[in-house]
Amino acid sequence: MRTIPLIQFGFGGVGRAVVRRVMKARDEFEWRYGIQLQYVALCDSNGAAVEAQGISFGDLERAMAAKEAGRGLADTPIGYQHEGLLDIVDVAGVTGAIVIDVTASDETVPALQWALDKDYFAVLANKKPLAGSIASFRQLTDSDRLRYEATVGAGMPIIAALRQALIASNDHVRRIEGCFSGTLGFLTTGLQAGESYSALVRHAKQQGYTEPDPRDDLGGMDVARKALILARTMGWPLELSQIEVESLYPPELAAGSPADFLEAISALDEPFRARVAEAQAAGQTLRYVAALESGAAQVGLRAVPVDSPVGRLQGTDNLAAFYTDVYAPNPMVLQGRGAGVDGTAAGVLADIVSLALTDR
Amino acid sequence: MRTIPLIQFGFGGVGRAVVRRVMKARDEFEWRYGIQLQYVALCDSNGAAVEAQGISFGDLERAMAAKEAGRGLADTPIGYQHEGLLDIVDVAGVTGAIVIDVTASDETVPALQWALDKDYFAVLANKKPLAGSIASFRQLTDSDRLRYEATVGAGMPIIAALRQALIASNDHVRRIEGCFSGTLGFLTTGLQAGESYSALVRHAKQQGYTEPDPRDDLGGMDVARKALILARTMGWPLELSQIEVESLYPPELAAGSPADFLEAISALDEPFRARVAEAQAAGQTLRYVAALESGAAQVGLRAVPVDSPVGRLQGTDNLAAFYTDVYAPNPMVLQGRGAGVDGTAAGVLADIVSLALTDR
Numbered sequence: 167m168r169t170i171p172l173i174q175f176g177f178g179g180v181g182r183a184v185v186r187r188v189m190k191a192r193d194e195f196e197w198r199y200g201i202q203l204q205y206v207a208l209c210d211s212n213g214a215a216v217e218a219q220g221i222s223f224g225d226l227e228r229a230m231a232a233k234e235a236g237r238g239l240a241d242t243p244i245g246y247q248h249e250g251l252l253d254i255v256d257v258a259g260v261t262g263a264i265v266i267d268v269t270a271s272d273e274t275v276p277a278l279q280w281a282l283d284k285d286y287f288a289v290l291a292n293k294k295p296l297a298g299s300i301a302s303f304r305q306l307t308d309s310d311r312l313r314y315e316a317t318v319g320a321g322m323p324i325i326a327a328l329r330q331a332l333i334a335s336n337d338h339v340r341r342i343e344g345c346f347s348g349t350l351g352f353l354t355t356g357l358q359a360g361e362s363y364s365a366l367v368r369h370a371k372q373q374g375y376t377e378p379d380p381r382d383d384l385g386g387m388d389v390a391r392k393a394l395i396l397a398r399t400m401g402w403p404l405e406l407s408q409i410e411v412e413s414l415y416p417p418e419l420a421a422g423s424p425a426d427f428l429e430a431i432s433a434l435d436e437p438f439r440a441r442v443a444e445a446q447a448a449g450q451t452l453r454y455v456a457a458l459e460s461g462a463a464q465v466g467l468r469a470v471p472v473d474s475p476v477g478r479l480q481g482t483d484n485l486a487a488f489y490t491d492v493y494a495p496n497p498m499v500l501q502g503r504g505a506g507v508d509g510t511a512a513g514v515l516a517d518i519v520s521l522a523l524t525d526r
Numbered sequence: 527m528r529t530i531p532l533i534q535f536g537f538g539g540v541g542r543a544v545v546r547r548v549m550k551a552r553d554e555f556e557w558r559y560g561i562q563l564q565y566v567a568l569c570d571s572n573g574a575a576v577e578a579q580g581i582s583f584g585d586l587e588r589a590m591a592a593k594e595a596g597r598g599l600a601d602t603p604i605g606y607q608h609e610g611l612l613d614i615v616d617v618a619g620v621t622g623a624i625v626i627d628v629t630a631s632d633e634t635v636p637a638l639q640w641a642l643d644k645d646y647f648a649v650l651a652n653k654k655p656l657a658g659s660i661a662s663f664r665q666l667t668d669s670d671r672l673r674y675e676a677t678v679g680a681g682m683p684i685i686a687a688l689r690q691a692l693i694a695s696n697d698h699v700r701r702i703e704g705c706f707s708g709t710l711g712f713l714t715t716g717l718q719a720g721e722s723y724s725a726l727v728r729h730a731k732q733q734g735y736t737e738p739d740p741r742d743d744l745g746g747m748d749v750a751r752k753a754l755i756l757a758r759t760m761g762w763p764l765e766l767s768q769i770e771v772e773s774l775y776p777p778e779l780a781a782g783s784p785a786d787f788l789e790a791i792s793a794l795d796e797p798f799r800a801r802v803a804e805a806q807a808a809g810q811t812l813r814y815v816a817a818l819e820s821g822a823a824q825v826g827l828r829a830v831p832v833d834s835p836v837g838r839l840q841g842t843d844n845l846a847a848f849y850t851d852v853y854a855p856n857p858m859v860l861q862g863r864g865a866g867v868d869g870t871a872a873g874v875l876a877d878i879v880s881l882a883l884t885d886r
Binding site for chain 1: 558
């Protein structure tokens with residue numbers, strides 16, 4: 167039995183889902199893989215609960231309960247330190263730890279790099295550290311001690327399919343086409359069904375399908391970061407600024423509060439209705455598509471054939487279609503839930519196991 | 527740079543495609559993974575070409591040319607030995623080799639077991655060794671030194687998705703539904719379009735979509751073996767005899783030559799047309815489906831909703847739909863080319879790289 171120390175940055179919804187999944191998997195992982203996952207540090211934005219001997223399941227439960235009741239990690243029985251991430255990563259006597267980044271911040275990069283230099287491992291659901299400069303991406307990933315399956319399509323093995331099935335078989339990826347936003351999938355499927363843009367955006371916001379400010383989804387930058395991560399995984403030296411991104415709201419609506427925005431968007435209903443009608447007249451439907459080909463990437467609303475893999479996609483599911491030398495003319499397609507705390511936590515756990523089994 | 531010795535059982539279409547893929551990947555794998563794949567033995571059904579120092583690319587080319595010209599491996603410049611596989615596996619001075627089984631025989635099991643006991647690795651495109659007794663499956667797979675991605679869905683990462691994305695994230699797989707035969711996909715899509723059973727079977731045979739005897743596809747045992755491998759990968763202690771298999775021809779047509787069979791099957795057109803009409807009246811379509819649930823597996827012709835993942839599948843593409851706790855109500859779906867020498871060779875190469883990178 168090998169014990170794998172875990173250090174987690176982030177204790178929000180995804181962070182707690184990861185903790186719960188780790189706890190639930192304990193018996194299964196002991197007999198199946200001969201590994202025991204053990205938290206030694208849990209960090210939120212103010213500091214960290216650290217216990218080099220391992221945080222007990224009871225204390226993990228109490229920390230989650232405190233957080234869910236609106237109290238901070240500091241308000242738990244675990245020893246709490248108001249320190250920066252670099253100090254937390256340097257837990258005395260811990261070796262071979264896996265650092266889990268489930269924040270949404272790019273400020274974790276120095277701590278991640280420091281951990282990798284220390285021969286730790288890292289698992290990211292956080293896209294930001296991989297969406298900085300290409301030099302920073304390479305520094306983080308070159309050692310192959312960092313995994314990031316959950317950054318694209320949550321728990322779906324999209325990165326694994328690309329790395330392990332296509333790149334490792336020396337197949338040539340000619341084009342990737344994908345829908346990587348459940349929110350924008352909900353929007354485009356609704357537009358196709360004749361609903362109005364403003365009603366769909368308001369509904370999505372009410373249902374919690376969007377970020378607190380829906381413009382964070384509608385602007386397309388989250389999808390662009392996923393496209394960037396796929397491109398860089400293929401070795402393309404792309405920067406985020408080089409990706410063409412179409413925003414689903416005009417620049418004049420960028421200012422003002424989310425409430426102002428939701429008020430103003432009825433003016434967009436007619437232009438979107440016209441685009442939908444134009445697509446339908448040509449036997450097509452609109453989808454918010456990330457397309458990667460010949461070293462370049464575009465992200466935006468596209469009219470696609472109704473009976474194409476992307477056109478058949480309905481609702482919030484994500485999809486990745488890989489057009490390669492082997493998968494031609496039909497692509498290899500991976501489809502399913504690509505968001506949500508459970509799927510994301512599942513992706514994180516899969517990466518943890520993958521690293522634990524590599525490091526024997 | 528690490529050199530990984532390769533010992534290959536089988537030098538037919540898939541076997542040669544693997545050799546070609548290995549040769550083509552040489553430069554790429556050197557810089558990407560720091561590994562050099564080097565054949566030390568190539569075996570056909572009569573014996574083997576063995577060269578412990580590594581068979582040169584020139585000799586590999588000559589061996590493939592000889593084989594494609596209808597001559598045997600023995601008729602090549604490489605030293606040829608008329609020996610059993612056990613002797614071949616025991617190449618003097620070779621350690622850490624990967625044995626590749628691309629035969630269609632169950633007689634490779636003792637040599638595979640012997641290789642694993644010797645701390646070699648194994649990669650199978652051959653289903654037979656994994657479709658014997660559950661005890662034999664466990665003996666081969668328990669060490670985790672054997673990979674078999676190409677046995678189900680060729681190069682598509684179906685086994686990887688199951689093992690690495692679902693099992694390793696402690697997700698609970700409730701049901702797997704899949705179409706794992708390009709031939710039967712061609713048949714059922716054609717039936718849906720109104721073509722007759724006999725015309726489709728004859729056409730498939732002419733186009734080389736079927737085995738030399740089409741009954742080897744139509745009987746369903748090949749799909750049943752794939753279902754068995756998926757079940758066992760989940761830890762289900764299933765035997766092949768416990769899988770319900772529906773054959774697409776009646777027992778009275780089991781005797782006689784393939785030509786006799788193709789002559790006699792016009793009598794089946796009407797019964798199949800009736801089943802298709804019945805399904806269509808209910809808004810459904812027929813697909814040859816492998817279904818795994820609650821520890822049991824069935825393989826046969828099923829009426830499925832036209833707009834389900836399996837119902838939407840067209841032509842020879844394969845599909846696997848995983849219904850799990852995380853992927854609910856919509857399954858995670860993997861779809862694409864699931865047969866052919868190129869896809870199968872790609873799956874074999876992906877497994878070789880996976881083992882080479884694990885063994886550091």
